[in-house]
Amino acid sequence: xxxxxxxxxxxxxxxxxxxxxxxxxxxxxxxxxxxxxxxxxxxxxxxxxxxxxxxxxxxxxxxxxxxxxxxxxxxxxxxxxxxxxxxxxxxxxxxxxxxxxxxxxxxxxxxxxxxxxxxxxxxxxxxxxxxxxxxxxxxxxxxxxxxxxxxxxxxxxxxxxxxxxxxxxxxxxxxxxxxxxxxxxxxxxxxxxxxxxxxxxxxxxxxxxxxxxxxxxxxxxxxxxxxxxxxxxxxxxxxxx
Numbered sequence: 001x002x003x004x005x006x007x008x009x010x011x012x013x014x015x016x017x018x019x020x021x022x023x024x025x026x027x028x029x030x031x032x033x034x035x036x037x038x039x040x041x042x043x044x045x046x047x048x049x050x051x052x053x054x055x056x057x058x059x060x061x062x063x064x065x066x067x068x069x070x071x072x073x074x075x076x077x078x079x080x081x082x083x084x085x086x087x088x089x090x091x092x093x094x095x096x097x098x099x100x101x102x103x104x105x106x107x108x109x110x111x112x113x114x115x116x117x118x119x120x121x122x123x124x125x126x127x128x129x130x131x132x133x134x135x136x137x138x139x140x141x142x143x144x145x146x147x148x149x150x151x152x153x154x155x156x157x158x159x160x161x162x163x164x165x166x167x168x169x170x171x172x173x174x175x176x177x178x179x180x181x182x183x184x185x186x187x188x189x190x191x192x193x194x195x196x197x198x199x200x201x202x203x204x205x206x207x208x209x210x211x212x213x214x215x216x217x218x219x220x221x222x223x224x225x226x227x228x229x230x231x232x233x234x235x236x237x238x239x240x241x
Contacts, residue, residue, distance in 0.1 A: 017057030
């Protein structure tokens with residue numbers, strides 16, 4: 001019942017989003033024949049707004065259904081504790097685990113909740129970028145190392161890397177009412193988790209794996225997120241379903 005309600009809510013958000021926004025969502029490389037299958041990890045880079053669920057308007061229903069029926073999403077405990085929005089954040093995936101920004105029991109709960117068919121959706125920066133391109137404390141936006149624990153816990157499957165151009169033109173942190181009729185831009189890439197993990201392990205060893213993964217994701221973010229132009233040329237059109 002919970003899963004069906006989540007799916008219905010995400011479909012409603014998709015319809016509303018496609019009424020109010022345009023989408024420029026493309027692949028950075030030619031995608032595999034079935035890019036939405038075998039996904040075990042979705043890594044969303046460049047977290048800028050609480051309105052990022054609007055991006056579901058640019059994804060196929062097959063993917064949205066997997067979020068509702070197999071999704072696991074770590075969400076900041078501060079977000080889940082909000083009076084009204086907290087309910088919404090607790091309903092964005094089948095399993096939502098409220099986490100702190102520390103490597104504590106809440107993060108262990110995320111790892112313990114993973115099942116063989118789970119699809120983890122994570123924002124690995126762990127915080128939101130403000131309009132000055134820094135976090136709320138004035139620190140540079142970096143990828144946190146917790147995602148390495150997830151990559152090491154998934155035996156096989158694909159990771160979808162979602163490179164957001166940001167939503168400050170729609171809503172900046174603290175702004176109450178979002179702007180409509182804007183274009184939401186994102187680039188997508190899939191990598192095989194087993195091959196990706198093996199390459200980093202072979203090059204850097206177990207001791208250097210976490211730092212190497214963080215550096216790699218920050219490099220990809222800089223290449224595909226922060227350098228997106230307002231009107232980039234089309235690459236490989238993603239199916240919007």
